[in-house]
Amino acid sequence: MHAFVLAVGRPGALSAAATRSAGTSRPCTRRPPSVGWRAAPARSLLGRWGGAPLGVPPPTRQPPHTSPAPAGATPWTATASPVTEEVDRDEYDTDDDDAEEAEPYVVPVEFVRAVQALLPAGRYAAGGLAVGLPNPVIRLRGMDHILPWPCPPASAPAAMAVAARAPFGRGTETVLDPAVRSSWRVGPADLSFGNTVTWEAALAGVVAEARQGLGVAGPIRAELHNLLLYGTGDHFAAHRDTEKVEGQFGTLVLTLPAVHEGGSLVVHHDGQSMAFPPKDVGGDATLAHATWAAYYGDCKHEVQPVTSGHRVALVYNLVREEADAEDQEGGEVGRASWVAPDQAPAIAALSALATRWSSLRAAAVAAGSVDPPCSLQSKWHWRDSCPDDDWNNRYDDGGMLRCMWEEDVELSGRAVVPDKLVRFLDHQYSVDGLGWGSFKGRDAALVDALLRARVLAAGGGGGGGASSSAQEDAAGASAAAPATAPAFTLHAVPVRVERLDLDPEHDTESYIDLHFAADWLPAPGQAAAARPADRHFGWDHVAHDDEERLLEDRAADGRDFEPHGNEGARLTRWYQTVALVIQPAPTAAA
Numbered sequence: 001m002h003a004f005v006l007a008v009g010r011p012g013a014l015s016a017a018a019t020r021s022a023g024t025s026r027p028c029t030r031r032p033p034s035v036g037w038r039a040a041p042a043r044s045l046l047g048r049w050g051g052a053p054l055g056v057p058p059p060t061r062q063p064p065h066t067s068p069a070p071a072g073a074t075p076w077t078a079t080a081s082p083v084t085e086e087v088d089r090d091e092y093d094t095d096d097d098d099a100e101e102a103e104p105y106v107v108p109v110e111f112v113r114a115v116q117a118l119l120p121a122g123r124y125a126a127g128g129l130a131v132g133l134p135n136p137v138i139r140l141r142g143m144d145h146i147l148p149w150p151c152p153p154a155s156a157p158a159a160m161a162v163a164a165r166a167p168f169g170r171g172t173e174t175v176l177d178p179a180v181r182s183s184w185r186v187g188p189a190d191l192s193f194g195n196t197v198t199w200e201a202a203l204a205g206v207v208a209e210a211r212q213g214l215g216v217a218g219p220i221r222a223e224l225h226n227l228l229l230y231g232t233g234d235h236f237a238a239h240r241d242t243e244k245v246e247g248q249f250g251t252l253v254l255t256l257p258a259v260h261e262g263g264s265l266v267v268h269h270d271g272q273s274m275a276f277p278p279k280d281v282g283g284d285a286t287l288a289h290a291t292w293a294a295y296y297g298d299c300k301h302e303v304q305p306v307t308s309g310h311r312v313a314l315v316y317n318l319v320r321e322e323a324d325a326e327d328q329e330g331g332e333v334g335r336a337s338w339v340a341p342d343q344a345p346a347i348a349a350l351s352a353l354a355t356r357w358s359s360l361r362a363a364a365v366a367a368g369s370v371d372p373p374c375s376l377q378s379k380w381h382w383r384d385s386c387p388d389d390d391w392n393n394r395y396d397d398g399g400m401l402r403c404m405w406e407e408d409v410e411l412s413g414r415a416v417v418p419d420k421l422v423r424f425l426d427h428q429y430s431v432d433g434l435g436w437g438s439f440k441g442r443d444a445a446l447v448d449a450l451l452r453a454r455v456l457a458a459g460g461g462g463g464g465g466a467s468s469s470a471q472e473d474a475a476g477a478s479a480a481a482p483a484t485a486p487a488f489t490l491h492a493v494p495v496r497v498e499r500l501d502l503d504p505e506h507d508t509e510s511y512i513d514l515h516f517a518a519d520w521l522p523a524p525g526q527a528a529a530a531r532p533a534d535r536h537f538g539w540d541h542v543a544h545d546d547e548e549r550l551l552e553d554r555a556a557d558g559r560d561f562e563p564h565g566n567e568g569a570r571l572t573r574w575y576q577t578v579a580l581v582i583q584p585a586p587t588a589a590a
């Protein structure tokens with residue numbers, strides 16, 4: 001099999017806009033409108049914070065919670081401040097000239113517009129007060145009394161005395177380094193819960209709340225991983241949590257009532273941050289109540305230094321119960337992993353776009369005006385290099401193709417109808433954790449909408465996101481079989497994004513290389529042979545409105561040696577960037 005590591009680049013600073021407008025004064029026209037809305041007030045069953053952005057603007061969109069209250073949720077109550085988020089009213093630049101100029105890019109522009117209209121089912125993190133949580137009656141091996149609840153300052157040192165320093169993972173190794181992680185752990189084998197009956201029921205309520213906050217539809221369970229203790233000055237630097245068991249997608253942290261200041265858990269994702277508890281909750285409030293926070297494990301998070309007192313937390317792995325079953329069924333599984341809000345308009349838009357794209361592409365092929373955008377402005381080089389470590393072999397598969405932009409070759413005036421689109425996913429996935437049933441948050445919404453749009457465009461009844469309930473969705477009940485072949489093919493593929501500065505001093509030769517993995521995951525029911533024959537990628541294939549930032553961020557996302565989780569992880573559990581590759585039917589058949 002041939003290598004298909006591809007790169008797009010141009011001399012000088014990276015800019016999609018400038019690349020697209022080579023030789024012309026065309027501004028970047030690929031900026032669809034942002035769809036803003038005001039989030040619904042937080043529900044009152046449990047406290048839930050909408051998150052406290054730390055010096056970054058709040059997200060422009062956030063999903064309503066459309067699913068019913070979880071069955072069997074415990075009736076403890078708490079009041080959380082209503083979540084009020086600013087509506088992003090940035091408008092699409094409707095300048096007439098721009099509108100005309102946008103035409104060649106109609107496919108990516110419309111795609112981005114449809115994707116922006118999707119409502120994700122949940123956020124990357126959620127949390128709140130767990131008022132009324134009963135005393136679990138925790139005993140630690142080696143400590144002669146139970147852990148007091150709440151835990152007064154004088155009692156925490158006795159617990160710390162029987163705990164061990166907590167390690168973390170760096171690559172495949174497990175290391176101790178207080179500069180990165182300074183905290184103390186007691187493993188599940190060394191602690192017990194005396195009050196299991198009421199504690200388990202209360203915990204189930206918190207897990208249901210976490211499930212809903214993150215937008216996971218199917219059943220999940222929480223597996224105790226550690227009891228953690230933080231004294232003054234203790235902390236855990238930014239890291240991701242490794243998936244330690246099959247089906248693990250996230251982490252639940254229950255911070256027990258123990259008076260302390262500082263020690264906020266801050267979760268970062270896509271330029272945003274949420275702090276748990278929010279900055280204004282501390283001191284006596286942390287003695288009065290337990291708090292909970294849940295997040296997808298690929299999101300970087302940190303525990304800020306405890307500035308006084310002690311922080312005591314129970315940390316659980318969040319695991320999807322049905323991970324295996326979904327993958328085996330291989331049906332319309334994207335939806336099974338999340339709570340589906342009404343996506344009908346976006347699905348209809350994606351479906352209509354797919355049909356239009358196919359005919360635009362066919363017309364362009366007939367007119368002989370479909371040179372890949374990159375080939376209009378680039379020359380291609382093969383590089384016969386194959387880094388010999390396992391990781392790179394997964395990606396490079398024997399060689400590297402690099403697209404180099406030549407300044408003296410300008411875009412011709414011909415319409416650009418891309419033969420495929422690449423959409424980078426919001427979350428990262430491990431090799432073990434990648435499957436059509438395990439996409440997270442916004443990715444699950446996108447994948448589900450695309451799977452439905454495929455069916456709809458082919459004359460099937462795939463637009464049922466609006467009418468079907470989450471339960472029906474979870475059962476995969478509403479996707480009718482397509483009447484004809486789907487209008488596009490869909491693959492998920494891990495991509496390594498690498499920035500190359502060939503002449504950093506003068507910034508004259510910078511490239512973004514996209515290294516596509518050897519294994520492409522075809523959409524359920526789609527023949528593996530439908531993989532794109534032409535794997536040349538250029539800027540115009542990248543279906544985002546902010547490609548430059550996106551690719552720069554992904555390239556900067558070091559994967560090898562940043563700290564993660566609690567222990568070293570095998571390669572197939574490392575997180576990687578994943579992209580969807582979408583191809584209209586005419587070229588898919590090629």
Ligand SMILES: O=C(O)CCC(=O)C(=O)O
Nearest residue numbers: 228253265303313315565
């Ligand atoms: O103490 C916490 O809140 C989180 C700890 C953590 O990030 C971990 O155990 O991976």
Ligand SMILES: [Fe+2]
Nearest residue numbers: 240241301565
């Ligand atoms: Fe963590």
